Amino acid sequence: MWGQMKLSRLYSNKPDLFEPVDFVQGLNVIMAEIRLPENREKDTHNLGKTTLGRLLDFGFLAGRDAKFFLFKHLDRFRDFVFFLEIELEDASFVTIRRSVEEATKISFKKHEAGHQDFSALSILAWDHQDVAFERARDLLDGLLDWRALKPWSYRKGLGYLLRSQEDFREVFQLRKFASKHADWKPFLAHMLGFNAKLIASHYEKEDELSKRQDTAQTIKNELGGSIEDISKIEGILLLKQKEAEKKQKLLDAFDFRAQDKDRTKQLVDGIDERIATLNSERYSLTQNRKKILTSLEEDQILFNPEEAQRLFEEAGVLFKGQVKKDFQQLIAFNRAITDERRGYLQEERVEIEAELKRVNAELGSLGKKRSDMLSFLSETDIFGKYRQVSDEMVTLRADITSLERQRGFLHRLQELRTDIRALTEARGHLQTQIEADVEKQNSDPDSLFSSIRVFFSEIVEEVIDRKALLSVSPNQAGHLEFKAEILDESGNATSADLGYTYRKLLCIAFDLAVLRAHLDDKFPRFVYHDGVFESLDDRKKENLLAVIHRYAELGLQPTITLIDSDLPARADDDEPVFAADEIVVTLHDEGERGRLFKFKAW
Incomplete structure (x- = not known):
């Protein structure tokens, strides 16, 4: 059997306000005496018997919770420093120092003798000083070395060892486990001797599977119900891409600059200098005639330079403001003409037309050819076609x-879908393994689970003369279901376990059975049960006390709290219920000195 792993001492830097609690090896009793008749009928007496369990949790590095009494009433407790001394399995001790003000800075000291008082010790004399919170938990985990809990931390099992009143409502799911089953079921299965790795993996696979299914659903929603066959999509895509290539070639053919160069080269090569000169002259004459006509038509400008410019821009052909500039000059010129010059213009027009006739006649067919070649500059149809192909291209x-x-x-x-199939298969495989493991542990009379079952039923039977059944079985989804039931005479489950009193008894029986089954392991030896005898009748109180004493003799360290009125009434009043050394704290209602903290209730 391993060494102690027990509670040794809890004290503070203010012994006048919080007296040291020295724990003994076997049974420890926290007794609250109600001495004032007017307090007899009260349900709660606020003397601090429950608070002690919470202080132990604080010493074991419970997380900082604003609702926790030390932090909730910071004005009262700010200056307190608490020291928890624990006996380790090699019979040495560790003291944990934790102040309320700086609750996330923890100090540790290892020592050979127990029941020390390090409250006045300089912080420099501690082995580990002001260790950050998470690191301190890791350090304590290593010092305690409760190997049988691995891979979980020592904190995971504490809920079953320091049960508060709220934790008697459920045998298995503690208040601090209000979260997902995946957070506590694998640990509980491990404590009961099942293969927790399989159970944890099963939850992980299920979680992954659920995430993949959610993603798949999101994608389906994105596709908006149009889930086509991928082959069909690939086919349509290929055809559309080919069509786009064709259209791109068409668009590339609309390169005006290239066409312009081609035609200019042909003109230069194919038509002699004379025709080029004439052409230029003809162009100039035409423009002059146009100017005259425009002027004569009294500002009736038919050509809109902005429109022309927009058209060229759209076609991707930029004439760098040239067209616009010419026509704006043209407009200014037009406006400058005065009435007396109209006659002069008419004459000039006649001359120009005569010149043009000559030039036109001379150029003849060459002019026609050249005109065709340049037609694209003023022809808008070609741009219409270009725009149409562009629009089709955008859609494509x-x-x-x-x-x-x-x-x-x-x-x-x-x-x-491939992942989902693989995960579903893996989950099914794990489920099969879990079922096989559960069946094996259930059917093996020497398994850890079988031992716990037997101890559990023995305790309940000894107290209330009824058998109790602890059962663990996988449900259809492959998750373990834990049950603790009281059986009737014929061995069937009854609803007796639903009452709070019996539920509490089942919790106590479970905790003790687990501790006893792990006596040969590196596992804690202590357990704290608050209000242990409440609402049981005298005979059952006697029976429960006998069980607790027997378990203390086995090497466990039960700590129980009770109010004196809950003591079992004995026929022989001379013999006290508890030995004097078993009562480690006596609280009473005669003033503040009787309270755990010697000041007014908060």
């Missing part, structure tokens, strides 16, 4: 992007 590109996105989603969906 949008279709292709949408299809590619759909294809991406469908690929992801296919991957997810």
Whole structure:
């Protein structure tokens, strides 16, 4: 059997306000005496018997919770420093120093003799000083070395060892385990001797599976119900891409600058200098005639330079403001013409037209050819076609992007479906293994679980003369269900366990049975039960006390709290219920000195 792993001492830096509690090896009793008749009928007496368990939890580095009494009433407790001395399995001791003000800075000291008082010790004399909170928990975990709890930390099992009143409502699921089953069921299974690794993996696989299924659903929603076959999507995408290539070639053919260079080269090569000169002259004459006509038509400008410029820009052909500039000059010129010059203009027009006739006649067919070649500069049809192809291209590109996105989603969906199948298979495999393990532990009379079961039933039977059944079985989803039931005479489960009194008895029996079954392991030896005899009748109180004494003799350290009125009434009044050394704290209601903290209730 391993060494002690027990509570040794709890004290503070203010012994006048909180007296040291020295724990003994076997049974420890926290007795609250109600001495004033007017307090007899009260349900709660606020003397501090419950508070002691919470202080132990504080010493074992419970997380900082604003609702915890030390922090809730910080004005009262700010200056307190608490010291928890624990006996380790090698019979040496560790003292944990934790102040209320700086509750996340922890100090430790190892020592050979117990029942020390380090409250006045300089912080420098501690082995580990002001260790940060998480690091301190790791350190304490190593010092306690409760190996049988691994891979969990020592904190995980404390809930069963320091049960508060709220923790008697459920045998297995403690108040601090109000969270997901995955947080406590694998640990509980481990304590009862089942393969917790399988159970933890099962929850992990289930969690992964659930995430993948959610993602798959999100993708389905994104696709908006149009879940096409991926082959069909790929086919449509291919056709659209080919069409886009064709259209791009068409658009590339609309390169005006290239066409312009070609035609200019032909003109230079194919038509002699004379025709080029004439052409230029003809162009100039035409422009002059146009100017005159425009002026004569009294500002009736038919050509809109902005429109022309927009058209060229749209076609992607920029004439760098040239067209616009010419026509704006033209407008200014037009406005400058005064009435007396109209006659002069008319004459000039006649001359120009005569010149033009000559030039036109001379150029003849060459002019026609050249005109065709340059027609695209003023012809808007070609731009209309360009715009149409561009618009079609935009639509095609949008279709292709949408299809590619759909294809991406469908690929992801296919991957997810593969994952989901694999995870479902893995989960099923784990479920089979869990079922096999549970069956093995249940059927083996020498398994840890079988021992706990027997001890559990023995305790309940000794106290209330009824058998009790502890059962663990996987449900349809493969999760373990833990049950603690009281059986009737014919061995069937009854609803007797539903009452608070019996529920509490089942909790006590469970905790003791687990501790006893782990007596040969590196496992804690102490347990703290608050209000242990409440609402049991005298005979059952006697029976329960006999069980607790027997378990103390086995090497466990039960700490129980009770009010004197809950003591079992004995026929022989001369013999006290508890030995004097078993009562480690006596509280009473005659003034503040009788309270755990010697000041007014908070």
